[in-house]
Amino acid sequence: MVVPGVEGAFSYRVPSKLAASALPGMRVLVPFGHRRLTGIIIRTDTAENPKATREIEHVLDERPAFSPAMLQFTRWMSEYYLCPWGDVLKAALPAGISLDEKRHWVLSEPFDEARLAEILKMYPDAHDVVEALKAGPVPPERMAKQYGFGPRSAMLKRMQDAGLVSFRPVLRPPKVKSHFDSVVNLSAEVQAEYGPDYLGRLRSVHEQHLLRMIFECGPEGILRSDLLKGATSARKQAFARLLAAGSLALRLEEVTRWDPHTEATPKISVPKQLTDYQQMAVEAISRSLERGQFDPFLLFGVTGSGKTQVYIEAIRRTLEMGKSALVLLPEIALTPFVWGRFYQAFGNRVAIQHSAQGSSVRFDLWRDIRAGRFPVVVGARSAVFAPLPNLGLVVVDEEQEASYKQEEPEPRYHARDAALMRARMEHAVIVLGSATPSIESFYQALEGRYTMLRLPERVGGAILPEVRIVQRFPKPQIEGEVPKEKWVNGEPPKKEDKPPKHEEPPILTEELKERIAITLKRGKQAILLQNRRGFSPFIICRKCGNLPMCPQCSVSLTYHRKGQVLRCHYCDYREPAPDTCGKCGASDWITQGLGTQRLEEELVKEFPDARILRMDSDTASRRGMHGRMVTAFAAGEYDVLAGTQMIAKGLDFPNVELSAVVQADAELFYPDFRASERGASLIVQIAGRSGRRAETGMVILQSSVPEHPVLQVAVEHDWETFVQTELQSRQQANFPPYARLILLRAIGKEETPPAKALLRIRRLLQTIGKVEILGPAPAMVAKIRELYRFQMLVRTSRADDPAGNHLHQAVRMALMQYRQVKGEPGVEIEVDVDPQSVS
Secondary structure, three states: OEOOOOOOOOOOEOOHHHOOOOOOOOEEEEEEOOEEEEEEOOOOOOOOOOOOOOEOOEEOOOOOOOOHHHHHHHHHHHHHOOOOHHHHHHHHOOOOOOOEEEEEEEEOOOOOHHHHHHHHHHOHHHHHHHHHHHHOOEOHHHHHHHHOOOOOOHHHHHHHHOOOEEEEEEEEOOOOOOEEEEEEEEOHHHHHHOOHHHHHOOOOHHHHHHHHHHHHOHHHOEEHHHHOOOOOHHHHHHHHHHHHOOOEEEEEEEEOOOOHHHOOOOOOOOOOOOOHHHHHHHHHHHHHHHHOOOEEEEEEEOOOOOHHHHHHHHHHHHHHOOOEEEEEOOOHHHHHHHHHHHHHHHHHHEEEEOOOOOHHHHHHHHHHHHOOOOOEEEEOHHHHHOOOOOEEEEEEEOOOOHHHEOOOOOOOOEHHHHHHHHHHHOOOEEEEEEOOOOHHHHHHHHOOOOEEEEEOOOHHHOOOOEEEEEEOOOOOOOHHHOOHHHOEOOEOOOOOOOOOOOOOOOOOOHHHHHHHHHHHHOOOEEEEEOOOOOOEOEEEEOOOOOOOEOOOOOOEOEEEOOOOEEEOOOOOOEEEOOOOOOOOOOOOEEEEOOOHHHHHHHHHHHOOOOOEEEEOOOOOOOOOHHHHHHHHHHOOOOOEEEEOHHHOOOOOOOOEEEEEEOOHHHHOOOOOOOHHHHHHHHHHHHHOOOOOOOOOOEEEEEEOOOOOHHHHHHHHOOHHHHHHHHHHHHHHHOOOOOEEEEEEEEEEOOOHHHHHHHHHHHHHHHHHOOOEEEEEEEEEEEEEOOEEEEEEEEEEEOOOOOOOHHHHHHHHHHHHHHHHOOOOOOEEEEEEEOOOOOO
């Protein structure tokens, strides 16, 4: 058995009364130390085990929460990503279903009322606490936050000493449970007599209406909640009379709280015929499906080439074979479009999973998927754990996306790579789709490990958009370039002693403004990408150069015009924007840089009659908002969409004629080996949003370095040449796909211990040998939430260590030895296998 949050496996005895129900994959309640926790059975054995000294108390499931295939998959994930198996199993379950014990403050029974009155005289503020305790156990977090009494408060200590309260484990029920409703049907007697004559004998029109509704629903019946939805009091009374007269039969059933019709979906038009390239791709995938074996495909198609339709046709073949299909998406913003396409194709056979759903809905979907009610699942990265039986096909759309990587908490898995392994284990076909495939996936295709399927043309005869690079900064002039009419006495002007006053370039160049105006005049739409939220990345005092910094993180505070607030985008620290500088007292602040709020303000100023929609994590944070915003823009309710990278990928807006990257340079110069790939992919993807129908689109990239090779990729629509160039660079520097990487990060409240911890681990790794170690060094953001962060990169060459087995074993042994000799106090070590960023 494994327990979430704890390393290793543990042995328990199974009492005879539970022997038939304690099966592998079941969740059970077990005593663990001084508490009771939820564990998961991973294996049963009939032989006596001397280590099993305690018994399982309860079996929590009627059927296993994990199939044998899912147990195998989660075990691999635990071993590969170097994290406890229990944590992986917890990540695979819907939140809120665990039954665990946690220490709470509890009133002792019976207790001395007189003694309590004496203590309340000393602590008059404790009356609310006592009332809360009388209502039930109070967790320590609530005690401290709501009432201001920490675990060492004098009042609680006195009450403990007096035997009035105790701080003890309390079994907390699951936050999420199954929902039951009554299914209403006609009784056998009424069914036999039902007809016009029977209805005529009823005096109440409400009774007649109810019986008609129930009869029209057929033998399956109707849910009581649906039958009485919006009913008047008279209709409810009629229902009660029919029930009392025995005219109705009720049966209790477990029902779902998910309503697919609440998911926002834009109107979608689908071509009636596949192109020749689409047909060839579908046939190749279908042949592999018929063979019933693991087969990876890389679907490399330009933007607008119809990759989603290929997925749909492949899933149709999968369902015909009686198997299930899983579709992974990188961004929640893609969900409305993709969900609409799949729901249009497969109706109530498809379920959607995303983080905007409530915990009860996610639990119901997990339960119904496990029961086989939804053979098609569409979801974000956590859907890789969807308990689909008889998996036949896995699709990873926009497979290059870094958002497939789980950063916090453990397991720090990459959903694309995990999906590949799950497909391999379940002998399923997997399709990785992208217009800008990752360097790693393209390399695997070049090496023959993946089958490359190409879609080089857009659907419906549309052609790729024209891409233009526009100089954002004015070209600097040197002495010889000063116009002669400005010379003095036949000589060029002398250099000023003072540096020229810094002026930011315009947000929108004249060419981009002109192009937006033309687009709006034609009744078309435009999309503008600025991959930073807020109004400005920072503000600075013009007089002394003071830059407001986050007190908890080593980053500047972002200025948000709305609310006049400075915010940290790492820890969400906030403070009012200052009127005067805290250092020199000046009130001359200037904003530097560009965020989506500032872009929106500029667009409103330049195009007052246009309907502007801003879409970023600030505006789309409320549940369901992303779907409503995408649907509204697709329906033509807005003319211009400005936002971060969530607007750049996978969205199909037929009326968009212009797309632009407002500050293309911001995507190019990160200190990371994947910076060029990420920047090129994002720019190509946003370029692909325009001209997706018959009319040619236009793309404008505003940049101060127009000759940058990444920008030329978008101009020439040549991803393959970029990949070849990037592969040469990666090979020279020994980075993926030519190397295996594990990033170790040490985090602590003080600056020195994390560095010391990594130095100790480095020495242990050096004794093991055959690994290259870079660091330790401070992370690019050296402090977050008042915690200092150091990191160290460990790597091996893929030529010497193809599967990364030696690298994993070396890091595992070094960490085990480090912990055995007692690690640095107060330091947490994070392990990131296959990191997406090393900066």
